[in-house]
Amino acid sequence: MKIPLLDLKAQHDPIDAEIKAAVLQVIDQANYIMGPEVAQFEKAAGDYIGARHAIAVASGTDALLLSLRALGIGVGDEVITTPYSFFATAGAIANVGATPVFVDIEPDTYNINPKRIAARITPRTKAILPVHLFGQCADMDSILAVAGEHRLPVIEDAAQAFGAHHKGRKAGTLGSLGCFSFFPSKNLGGLGDGGMITTNDDALAERARMLRAHGGKEKYMHSIVGTNSRLDTLQAAVLLVKIKYIDGWHEGRRRNARYFDNAFAGIVDLKTPVVRPANYHIYNQYVVRSATRDLLVAHLKQCEIGYALYYPRPLHLQTCFSYLGYQPGDMPEAEAACRETVALPVYPELTDEQLQYIAFRLEQFFLSTSLKKSL
Ligand SMILES: Cc1ncc(COP(=O)(O)O)c(C=O)c1O
Known part of the structure; x- marks a missing residue:
């Protein structure tokens, strides 16, 4: 059995007609830049997250860049962040x-x-920029x-956490600004790049909105130097x-995570994800x-089970x-995580047979390594 890390076709097939109709409508309307779907999506996503302002942008990377710029952060400033993340987190600061x-x-x-x-x-x-x-x-x-x-603002890198919450408050509303990515592999992913900034601060929202469209409110009038970072109407429609x-997709991932948590509970050499109380984990x-991560990875490869190393090298050592x-040695925990972690398939469309197969193959690996150890 061959199981990919993520199967976007399985996600799209049941909603194929709806997505194609939405895309066709945009094509027919011919309103490709900032068409009505952009504001409609901002409203839907802002309401879902519980943020007063949702500003759709071209990518998660741009959401981070524009959030930093909205706060006026630039040359000579320092921003505290994690060394264990996708590159964009630190790249945006630099x-x-x-x-x-x-x-x-x-x-x-x-x-x-x-x-x-x-x-x-x-x-x-x-600023502090947690992920x-x-x-x-x-x-x-x-x-x-x-x-x-x-008295420091907090920018949340919530690129992997659209819909995650803590004590019922959604990621992206906890700090001063929230940054989201709609890269296709995210729980909410488009058919290409996309991103969003959320905030409850009116002044920051206004600046972010201006920055995404060359720093102006009025066409050809530029009060600050911004950039072109609009979400395409097509992506907004999708x-x-x-x-x-x-919500159904989150629940599917959580159900699969629970299945693995239980299946792997008896394997002493394997640590499953730890979830803090009052956290709703969406298992992107x-x-x-x-x-023995590297040996495990070789086994996964042999069994044709998709996996990924997030991340093979920490950011401070790039x-x-x-x-x-x-x-x-400067960031021992991040460095150890880079050596020892591996992501397994958890997408909501995984069938019972696929879940059982993954669990069986992992159990098999750890049984054989513990037998080897005891010999
Ligand atoms: C933690 C984190 N930050 C930022 C990004 C950047 O998002 P994007 O790929 O949409 O630019 C990503 C996603 O790829 C991410 O996982």
């Missing part, structure tokens, strides 16, 4: 001319460790407490269809951990950040 300051992660949730943040705050620190990695909120209560003490199904990724002077 791209506005600021310095990413990395703080190691919690070993169980893989999210930034709030206890380590205060020690890295300097007079140059202008809700794999679809689980970072410890926002503690992050907001330290941010509040130092996302408007897909957002209706998002189901990530397990093992000291070549492009060598100027920051970090060394191996």
Whole structure:
């Protein structure tokens, strides 16, 4: 049996007619830039998240860039973030001319460790940028407490966490600004790139809206230097269809995660995801951990089970950040996570047989490695 890490065709097939009708309507309307679907999607997504403002942009990367710029962050400023994330998190900080300051992660949730943040705050620190990695909120209560003490804004990188919540409040409404990605592999994904900024702050919303359209409110009048980062009408139309199904997809992923949690409970050499109380995890990724990760990966390859390494190298050790002077060993938890974690298929359309097959193959691997150990 061959199982991919993600099967977008399985997601699209049941809603194929609806998506094609929405796309055709956009083609027929010929309103390709900022057509009515963009505002309709902003309303639907903003209501879903519970944010006063939702500003659709061209990608999750742009959502981060424009959020930093909306806060006026640039050259000479520092932004505290995690070393264990997709590159865009730190790349956006560097791209506005600021310095990413990395703080190691919690070993169980893989999210930034709030206890380590205060020690890295300097007079140059202008924001804290936690990531809700794999679809689980970072410890926002503690992050907001330290941010509040130092009067710092918090930008949530919620690219992987559309619909995740903590104590009933959705990711993207907990800090000053929330950044989302609608990359096709996200729980809510378009047919290409897309992103969104959420905020409850009217002034930040206005700045973000201006920045995404060359810094003007009126055509050809530019009060600040912005960029072109609008969400295509076509993507908005597709996302408007897909957002209706998002809760069911989250529940499907959570059901599959529960299945694996139970199936793997007896395997001592395998750690399943840890979910903090009051967190609603949406499992954009189901990530397990093992000291024998590389052997496990070879086994998955042999069994034709899709997997991914999120992420093979931490951000503080990326070549492009060598100027920051970090060394191996500086962020031991992030470095260990890079060596020991692997993401397994968890998409909602997985069948019972596929779930059983994945569980069986993993059990088989750990049984044979523990037998080898005991010989
Ligand atoms: C944590 C994180 N931040 C930022 C991004 C960037 O989003 P995009 O690919 O839409 O630019 C992604 C997604 O790829 C991500 O996973």
